[in-house]
Amino acid sequence: MELSMTHPVVKAFMCGSLSGTCSTLLFQPLDLVKTRLQTLHAGAHPGSARVGMVTMILSVVRTEKLLGLWKGISPSFARTIPGVGIYFSTYYSLKQHFFQERTLGAMDAVLLGAGARTVAGVFMLPVTVIKTRFESGKYNYGSVTGALRSVYQTEGPMALFSGLTATLMRDAPFSGIYVMFYSQSKAALPKEISMSTYAPLANFSCGxxxxxxxxxxxxxxxxxKTHVQVNPQLYKRTTDAVRFIYMEHGFQGFFRGAVPRSLRRTMMAAMAWTVYEQMMARVGLRS
Structure with a gap:
């Protein structure tokens, strides 16, 4: 099937998947470091509160070699390639259906971004659970499909949806806030910049x-979310994980791994949106 004959939603899916592939490959090490930092337990690791991003990177390289930083890349691909595709195709569909006739306002952008992320987040949650466990270093799964089968058989199907509430509480607001700031900052750009060859760089900066x-x-x-998915047997409810984190690490525990996550999410989102918009323009669609 020629690309010109492909349905616009399928084109959006393909553009989103390509952008997700590029960003995942580049920034997987930051996600792994973030997960390791978040799952350190003060009792088991004296001085773990002082472990930072650079220390964790050196520790992983020393014990697992350089490629250890890409541990979990398979489930990351399994999650991100279809997940980002679903996100952008849902985003495109919702925008065309509900917001085609008017300029996207701040609240419109929040609802649009949050809605698209909710659909993608629920659909891809089982792979997200496996990805988080791969990165934690506490599980020795041989493959994504093997891990999915193992969790399903030993812990039941609900384990594959552990952390759903925390995941949606993270992803829906993130996407809504991101799309709001991104769309509004892009709209504020002077036309001579947004219509020039510097547009991709300007869009990336907004991202x-x-x-x-x-x-x-x-x-x-x-x-x-990370705590619930790595140790689902410890937490019956999301509030149990919240209580544990606060008792174990204090208020600052809720911001463990903030630096690598901010770097990764920021760079991934900026790259994904820039690649997506450039690809959509090339196939003749407005993003």
């Missing part, structure tokens, strides 16, 4: 600022 703000606001939910 960086938007990503930092959205990452900081949603960091506590990400820490809770």
């Amino acid at each position: 960086l600022v938007s990503g930092v703000l959205a990452s900081i606001i949603t960091q506590p939910a990400d820490v809770v």
Whole structure:
């Protein structure tokens, strides 16, 4: 089938998947470091409160070699390639259906981004659980499909949806806030910039600022989600994980791994949106 004959939603899916592939490959080490930092236990690791991003990177390289930083890349691809595709195709569909006739306002952007992320987040949650466990270093799964089968058989199907509440509390607001800041900052750009060859760089810069703000606001939910998915047997409810993190690490525990996560989410989102918009323009669609 020629690309010109492909349905616009399928084109959006393909553009989103390509952008997700590029960003995942580049920034997987930051996600792994973030997960390791969040799952350190003070009792088991004296002085773990002082472990930072650089220390964790050196520790992983020393014990697992350089390629250890890309541990979990398979489930990351399994999650991100279809997940980002679903996100952007849902985003495109919702925008065309509900917002085609008017300029996207701030609240419109929040609802649009949050709605698209909710659909993608629920659909891809089982792979997200496996990805988080791969990165934690506490599980020795041989493959993504093997891990999915193992969790399903030993822990039941609900284990594959552990952390759903925390995941949606993290992802829906992140995407909503990100799309709001991104769309509004892009709209504020002078036309001579947005219509020039510097447009991709300007869009990427808007994405960086938007990503930092959205990452900081949603960091506590990400820490809770990681704990629930790595140790589902310890937490019957999301509130149990919140209580544990506060008792174990204090208020600052909700911001563990903030630096690598902010770097990764910001760079991934900025790159994904820049690649997506450039690809959509090339196939003749407005993003």
